[in-house]
């Protein structure tokens with residue numbers, strides 16, 4: 001597991017970083033390095049240049065509605081200003097030590113995972129590689145065989161589900177300018193492309209809508225070891241209650257497909273005729289039907305899908321008496 005050589009660039013402000021990105025042909029951003037560097041050690045799609053975001057103060061904002069890309073997951077989990085759903089979700093990510101280095105931007109842009117891909121170089125050579133890191137062999141995908149156009153590696157980051165449930169907006173920047181979009185629109189259904197980031201573009205921050213402090217929420221996660229494992233399935237729910245009635249319900253899943261799932265339309269339909277436990281059971285079953293995991297993480301897909309229903313019920317349990 002020797003780190004392959006690359007040139008590290010350390011810009012000290014956003015303009016410098018975006019200028020560098022526009023000049024370099026092939027590079028990766030690195031923020032906390034807790035995902036990128038282990039992948040590099042396993043020789044997974046290594047780039048000749050790496051641009052560190054560590055010295056860029058503009059990416060460090062943290063308030064009740066603005067979360068900078070370089071905010072450490074630990075600081076988000078401990079913040080008295082952050083939304084309680086973000087705090088709860090952040091506190092389930094990896095381990096205490098990893099959370100001290102890991103960042104919000106790195107979490108959102110986490111590479112997709114697959115047990116045919118997240119392996120050492122010799123292991124992957126022994127199976128003649130796979131499409132996502134094919135070493136110029138045109139290897140097929142091992143999960144959906146006889147094709148090398150689509151990768152269905154799984155998105156296993158937690159924060160995205162909470163951000164979608166809180167109706168967040170994601171903000172991007174490149175030397176060509178800045179742009180923003182609803183959080184769920186950031187992701188692209190392919191385990192290699194992953195998201196809409198263009199060459200030289202980065203995530204700068206995430207914002208939450210005005211009045212979000214009136215929303216409550218809950219995150220539920222399935223993982224092998226509670227101490228640090230990636231989500232095998234995750235459900236975030238956020239709701240608003242006014243005069244004893246649910247007036248908003250948004251739901252999102254992660255850990256089941258190449259992108260996180262936005263199930264907020266199902267939530268909005270369900271609150272029109274809300275009937276406590278009964279509505280929760282129907283909604284949880286509809287979310288189970290909507291997710292389609294494949295066989296490329298630790299637990300089998302059928303179990304992860306079943307657990308999505310259980311997690312959805314648990315996440316919505318505070319609404320059962322309404």
Ligand SMILES: Cc1cc2nc3c(=O)[nH]c(=O)nc-3n(C[C@H](O)[C@H](O)[C@H](O)COP(=O)(O)OP(=O)(O)OC[C@H]3O[C@@H](n4cnc5c(N)ncnc54)[C@H](O)[C@@H]3O)c2cc1C
Nearest residue numbers: 031032033034035036094102103105106107109157158203
């Ligand atoms: C043992 C272990 C357990 C883990 N458990 C979990 C878990 O439970 N839940 C979970 O969600 N994650 C988990 N992780 C994954 C990872 O640690 C976290 O997701 C972390 O938040 C990644 O952030 P980082 O700053 O270290 O990212 P980095 O490793 O620096 O970057 C990750 C990816 O994002 C890109 N990137 C980083 N910042 C930006 C930016 N601002 N704009 C555009 N692209 C960017 C990088 O190029 C890279 O592709 C785990 C990792 C390990 C090693």
Ligand code: SF4
Nearest residue numbers: 114130141142151152
């Ligand atoms: S889903 Fe297929 S192409 Fe993607 S990492 Fe897994 S085996 Fe490789």
